[in-house]
Amino acid sequence: MMDTLSSNRSVILFSIMGLLLVSVGIYQSWSLALTILNFCLISAVMSLGVNIQWGFAGLFNAGVMGSAALGGVAAVLISSQPVPEAIAAGGGGILAGIATLIVIIAICYFVFKKMRDHRDLSYMIIGIIAFIGYLLVRSIFDPATGAIELVDAARTGFLGGLGLPIILSWFVGGLFAAAGAWVIGKIALGLRSDYLAIATLGISEIIVAFLKNEDWLTRGVKNVTGLPRPVPYEVTLQKSPFYQGIADSMGFTIIEFSSIFVKLCYTGLFLAVLILVYVLSEKALQSPWGRMMRAIRDNEISANAMGKNIKARHLQVFVLGSAVVGIAGAMLTTIDGQFTPSSYQPLRFTFLIWVMVIVGGSGNNLGAILGAFIVWFTWNQAPEIGNWLMGVVTSGMAEDSALRIHLLASASQMRLITMGLILLLVLRFSPRGLIPENNR
Amino acid sequence: MDILNSLVLLANYIFVPGLTYGCQLALGALGITLVYGILRFSNFAHGETMSFGAMFSILFMWLFQSWGISIAPLPTVLIALPFGILCTIAWVLFCDKAIYKFYRTKKAPPVIFLIASTGLMFLMAGVIRFIIGPRDQTVSDGARFIMRAREFKEMTGLDEGLAIKTSQAITVIATIIIVTLLFWFLNKTLTGKSMRAYSDNEDLALLSGINPDRVVMYAWVITAIIATVAGTLYGLDKSYKPFTFLQLLLPIFAAAIVGGIGNPLGAVVGGFVIAFSEITVTYAYKKFYAYLTPESWHSDGLLQLLSTDYKFAVSFVILVVVLLIKPTGIFKGQSL
Numbered sequence: 001m002m003d004t005l006s007s008n009r010s011v012i013l014f015s016i017m018g019l020l021l022v023s024v025g026i027y028q029s030w031s032l033a034l035t036i037l038n039f040c041l042i043s044a045v046m047s048l049g050v051n052i053q054w055g056f057a058g059l060f061n062a063g064v065m066g067s068a069a070l071g072g073v074a075a076v077l078i079s080s081q082p083v084p085e086a087i088a089a090g091g092g093g094i095l096a097g098i099a100t101l102i103v104i105i106a107i108c109y110f111v112f113k114k115m116r117d118h119r120d121l122s123y124m125i126i127g128i129i130a131f132i133g134y135l136l137v138r139s140i141f142d143p144a145t146g147a148i149e150l151v152d153a154a155r156t157g158f159l160g161g162l163g164l165p166i167i168l169s170w171f172v173g174g175l176f177a178a179a180g181a182w183v184i185g186k187i188a189l190g191l192r193s194d195y196l197a198i199a200t201l202g203i204s205e206i207i208v209a210f211l212k213n214e215d216w217l218t219r220g221v222k223n224v225t226g227l228p229r230p231v232p233y234e235v236t237l238q239k240s241p242f243y244q245g246i247a248d249s250m251g252f253t254i255i256e257f258s259s260i261f262v263k264l265c266y267t268g269l270f271l272a273v274l275i276l277v278y279v280l281s282e283k284a285l286q287s288p289w290g291r292m293m294r295a296i297r298d299n300e301i302s303a304n305a306m307g308k309n310i311k312a313r314h315l316q317v318f319v320l321g322s323a324v325v326g327i328a329g330a331m332l333t334t335i336d337g338q339f340t341p342s343s344y345q346p347l348r349f350t351f352l353i354w355v356m357v358i359v360g361g362s363g364n365n366l367g368a369i370l371g372a373f374i375v376w377f378t379w380n381q382a383p384e385i386g387n388w389l390m391g392v393v394t395s396g397m398a399e400d401s402a403l404r405i406h407l408l409a410s411a412s413q414m415r416l417i418t419m420g421l422i423l424l425l426v427l428r429f430s431p432r433g434l435i436p437e438n439n440r
Numbered sequence: 441m442d443i444l445n446s447l448v449l450l451a452n453y454i455f456v457p458g459l460t461y462g463c464q465l466a467l468g469a470l471g472i473t474l475v476y477g478i479l480r481f482s483n484f485a486h487g488e489t490m491s492f493g494a495m496f497s498i499l500f501m502w503l504f505q506s507w508g509i510s511i512a513p514l515p516t517v518l519i520a521l522p523f524g525i526l527c528t529i530a531w532v533l534f535c536d537k538a539i540y541k542f543y544r545t546k547k548a549p550p551v552i553f554l555i556a557s558t559g560l561m562f563l564m565a566g567v568i569r570f571i572i573g574p575r576d577q578t579v580s581d582g583a584r585f586i587m588r589a590r591e592f593k594e595m596t597g598l599d600e601g602l603a604i605k606t607s608q609a610i611t612v613i614a615t616i617i618i619v620t621l622l623f624w625f626l627n628k629t630l631t632g633k634s635m636r637a638y639s640d641n642e643d644l645a646l647l648s649g650i651n652p653d654r655v656v657m658y659a660w661v662i663t664a665i666i667a668t669v670a671g672t673l674y675g676l677d678k679s680y681k682p683f684t685f686l687q688l689l690l691p692i693f694a695a696a697i698v699g700g701i702g703n704p705l706g707a708v709v710g711g712f713v714i715a716f717s718e719i720t721v722t723y724a725y726k727k728f729y730a731y732l733t734p735e736s737w738h739s740d741g742l743l744q745l746l747s748t749d750y751k752f753a754v755s756f757v758i759l760v761v762v763l764l765i766k767p768t769g770i771f772k773g774q775s776l
Contacts, residue, residue, distance in 0.1 A: 060551050062484075123765060134745075187760055193551045194482035195763060198693045202756035205690055213749045346686060347565065351558050358555065406573075413569040420563025427556055428542060 010366050010435050017373045024381075031256065034263035036380050041270035042331050044372035047356040048277050048365060049324030054354075055363035055437070056285065057317040058297040062197040063184065065349035066204030067322040069211055069341070070180050071173030071329025076161055076224045076339045077217075078169035083160035086151040090216065091159065093144025097137050104133030148216040158219045167230045170273065170330045177326020178319045180207065185318040190311045204350065211341040218339060225338040231265035234258040266335055273331065274369070277324055282365050293317060294363075325353075347416065352379065355423045361433025370435055378422070379415055386414030441598070446731035448600040452589070458712075458719045460608040460677055463615035466711030467670035468688060469695035470622065470704055471663045477639040477702040478659035479540065481553035486667065486692065487685035488564035492531060493668025494675045495572050495682075497524030498579060505581075513583035513606065517676060525668045532664040533657065535560060544656070561686075568682050577680040579672070580607055607677040618669055619708055622662065626704065631658055639702065687752075691718070694755035698762045700769025709770060714755045722748040 021040075025033035046068065053059045108126045115122035149157045180203070188199035211218050218224060237243045237258040247257035284290050296303040296310055304310055333339050352375065360371020390411040397404040426433065468490060475483040483489075500520035510516055539556055586609055589601025626632040631654075638645040638655045646652060671685070678684070695714045699706025724744040746753065762769060 058551070060554060187764065191763060191767060194554060195697070195767075197482065197484075197554060198690070198697070199756075199760065199763065202690050202694070202752065202759060205687070205752045206750070206756055209749055209752055213747060347562065351562060354555070354558065355562075410570045410573065413566050413574070416562050416566030416569065418566075420559050420561070420566060423559035423562060424539060424556065427552070427559060428539075431552075 010370065013370055013434060014373075017370065017377070020377060031259050031263065034260060034267060036377060038263060038266050038270060038335055039380070040373045040376045041267065041274050042328050042335070043353070043356060043376045044274050044369040045270075045277055045328035045331065046325050046353050047360065047368040047372040048274075048281055049321045049328065050353050050357045051321075051360075051362060051365060051368035052281055052284075052324060053318055053321035054357055055365075055368065056290065056293045056297065057314060058193075059189075059314060059318055059321075060193050060197045061200050061318065061321070062346075062350055063200030063202075063204035063207075064325055064353050065344050065346050066180060066200070066207040067177035067325035068329030068332065068349050069204070069207050069344050070176040071170075071326035071331075072333040072339050072344075073211060073218060074173035074176045074326070075166055075169040075227060075330045075333035078162055078164050078172055079166035079227050080161035080224055081163045083151060083156045083158065086148045086156060086159050086216075089151055090144035090146075090148035093140060093147070094159070094216070097141040097144065100133070100140055101137050104129065104137065107133075145214070145216040156219075157222070158216050158224070165230065166228055166334050167269075169334070170327050173330030174323040174327040177329065178323035180326075181319045181322030182315070185315045189314045189318060201346070201350070204346070208341060208344045211344075218341060221342055223338055223340045227333065227337050227339065229337065230269060230334065231262055234262055237261060270331060270335075273327065277327070278365055278369065281324075285365065352419065355419050357433075358423060359426045359433060361435040361437060363437030364433065364435050367433050367435035367437075371433065374434075375419070375422070378418060382415035382418045383412045385418075386411035389414070442731045445598055445600045446728050448592075448596075448598055448602050449728050449731065452600065452602045454716075454719050454723055456602070456604060456608060458716045460611045461719065462712035462715035463611045464670060464674045464677070464711075465691055465695045465715050466708040467615055467618065467666050467673070468692035469699065469707035469711050470619075471667045471670065472692055472696040473699075473702055473704055473707040474659050474663050474666070476696070477704075478635060478655060479544070479553070481550040481557065482693070483557050484554060484689065485535075485557040485560040485564060486663075487689040488561050488568065489528065489532065489664065489667040490671030490674070490688070491568055491682055491685040492564055492671070493524050493528040493664065494579075494671030494680055495524075495568050496527040497521050497668065497672040498572065498577055498675070498680060500524060501579070510582070512581075514610070515580050515582045515606065515676060517579050517581075517672060518610070521669065521672055524672060525665050528664040528668045529661050532660045536656065536660050565682065565686070572682070574682055577675070579675045579680050582606065605677070607673070611673045611677055614669060614673060618666060622666070622704060625662075635659065690752055691715075691755040694759040698758055698769055700771040703769065703771045706769050706771035713770075714758060717758055718751045718754045721745045721754050722751050 021033050021037055024036060046064065049067070050061065050064060053061050108129055111122055111125055111129065115125070148159060151157055184200060184203045188196045191199075212220050214220065215222065234255075235258075238254050243257065243261070244254055247254045250257070252260070285293075292303070292308060293313065295306075296308060296313055300310055353372075356371040356375040357368050358371070359375055360369065361367025387408070390407045394401075394404040394407050468486070471486050471489070472483060475481070475486070497517050497520045500523040501517045504510075504516055504520055509519070511519055539560060540553065543552055543556060583606050586604045586606055587602065589603040592602040593599070624632075626636055634645065634650045635655050635658060637648070638650055638652065642652075645655075674680075674684075674688070691714050692711075695710035696707050697710070698713055699708070699710025722744065726743045729743055
């Protein structure tokens with residue numbers, strides 16, 4: 001009974017969402033509607049990732065932005081063309097630096113393991129080794145990165161990537177984010193939930209700072225543009241008589257048609273990933289593993305008493321969720337066609353995803369997807385609504401009134417206010433979200 | 441002479457800015473710690489509360505400036521500060537009634553409070569940008585410097601100058617006043633003692649007849665005062681930019697946790713630990729080194745341990761080390 005009720009509810013809510021997108025298509029443009037849909041799909045994957053961490057296991061990860069950025073780096077490293085001059089100039093130095101880094105970490109780990117009986121002394125030794133090691137690594141890295149950044153700085157100035165198809169980076173982005181999550185999880189899991197939140201917030205800021213400043217890897221704030229696409233280019237379509245014929249028969253101009261066609265290709269790809277992630281996490285949620293995760297979430301102490309290794313399970317679910325976010329991050333860089341480190345803002349990439357999960361229904365995968373659609377749609381349309389609202393509010397004022405000008409200019413800030421209000425209202429009046437978790 | 445010069449160099453580029461920044465972080469961390477001690481959650485909206493208070497101070501400052509009121513050589517914002525504080529107190533108490541009280545009576549887990557505070561963070565970030573706009577605002581007027589680098593050079597005959605900005609002096613003096621008052625309040629007054637008792641053991645405090653609503657109200661009022669002062673001083677010293685306050689959240693939390701979250705003394709010490717580590721690690725020691733060593737040893741490098749872009753990393757690393765080695769912080773945390 002409960003199940004049919006909630007599934008009816010999801011059908012209705014998803015239909016309303018579909019109608020909203022269609023109305024954007026009719027009243028604004030189909031191309032815009034598809035753009036919104038594509039970003040909704042990417043957001044839905046991200047929100048599924050956060051739902052795995054929060055909904056399944058109750059972990060508050062405030063570093064979603066970091067995982068998404070790692071996914072974006074994967075897109076650059078996999079798909080952009082290698083720069084042979086830069087590799088010749090500094091590739092060896094970078095490799096030597098990384099090797100030294102690994103050796104130093106290994107030594108520190110060895111000391112940590114061997115000196116269990118003398119904790120304070122071992123911390124001091126590790127500190128000294130780490131400091132000397134840091135200077136050593138810097139002395140190897142710095143000349144190499146300097147040389148790389150000098151290679152045709154206006155166009156490249158970085159190592160470039162592998163020149164492989166960008167789709168591959170979705171997978172690699174997941175791996176990168178998983179690796180990052182493993183490290184941070186090892187450190188911060190097992191502490192209070194607030195500490196996890198702050199630690200993850202910190203690591204995500206550091207990841208983004210790294211990407212902004214390490215020009216040899218990602219060109220930093222100079223951005224990597226012109227990443228290859230997994231779908232055809234509009235210009236190629238416009239030249240082909242075959243597509244010209246289809247466009248004519250459907251009553252579109254070829255320019256409109258090509259742009260819609262390209263976006264539909266993206267939609268297909270993203271939808272495939274979303275369905276795959278959804279099916280897998282739904283399977284996981286219904287398996288004994290999912291039951292165990294919920295048991296841990298609802299009562300850690302009794303789950304521990306039943307012999308469940310809570311720290312290991314938390315680490316596992318944290319890595320899995322971050323990997324999903326990493327995949328979405330790579331997808332986002334793919335559709336943008338460029339990597340811009342300065343676009344990673346915590347409000348947009350961490351807290352917005354949280355709003356999606358809470359609004360949709362934490363613990364319910366369909367809910368997380370719906371939340372992503374609604375929240376992204378609102379985020380996208382809020383400035384429009386804000387402009388309209390301000391237009392109405394200010395319509396009685398004089399044309400040159402300072403207040404009117406100020407209100408009209410500030411209308412775009414409505415999206416932050418809207419998001420805050422939505423989150424607070426849902427948390428208060430419908431804390432289980434629009435599509436609540438099923439009681440099993 | 442070279443040794444003196446090198447010391448002045450350090451004082452000018454590390455000690456004075458570190459002291460100022462430490463005061464700002466200490467004030468911020470005090471707000472986090474107070475909310476944590478009494479309401480038992482990490483308030484992610486605290487950065488925005490600071491920003492909110494600073495914004496009101498600036499709005500009143502503009503009003504006073506338009507009336508031609510000035511207390512030169514001191515900046516006008518100082519007389520606007522009490523009004524900013526009043527507005528922030530009103531807003532914070534309203535938020536508590538509208539948002540947190542519900543979860544408090546329901547005894548919701550801390551993470552729900554945390555999520556509610558992120559919602560409030562969004563809302564306040566939007567309101568602030570809506571009212572004052574996302575751009576930079578200069579706050580300081582009046583005399584810029586107490587001592588200019590050139591004056592110091594003429595006075596002492598050294599090659600290196602030492603500059604002290606008015607805003608830096610005000611920050612340090614205001615912090616000393618606020619911290620003294622706060623400690624006096626917590627240790628000597630009945631209300632302060634009841635707050636500490638409540639923070640230490642809620643059940644026992646309730647049993648001995650302490651009114652929890654009053655304790656919570658006082659905690660918010662004090663938090664609002666400190667946050668407004670902290671935000672305004674930060675704006676006075678640098679410049680007021682709405683988006684910096686989200687970035688300040690990390691060093692402030694790091695300061696509170698390093699000192700021992702819930703412990704006011706810890707928050708102050710933690711603030712200075714974070715501030716001085718950030719500045720000493722990201723300072724380029726090239727010139728300092730040049731004063732102390734013979735010319736043949738000089739190198740071209742900046743002798744900078746870490747580029748200033750990574751200053752978050754410093755607070756983060758300290759945070760992680762403390763969490764791993766001594767999760768309760770330098771001073772034992774979790775009580776006022």
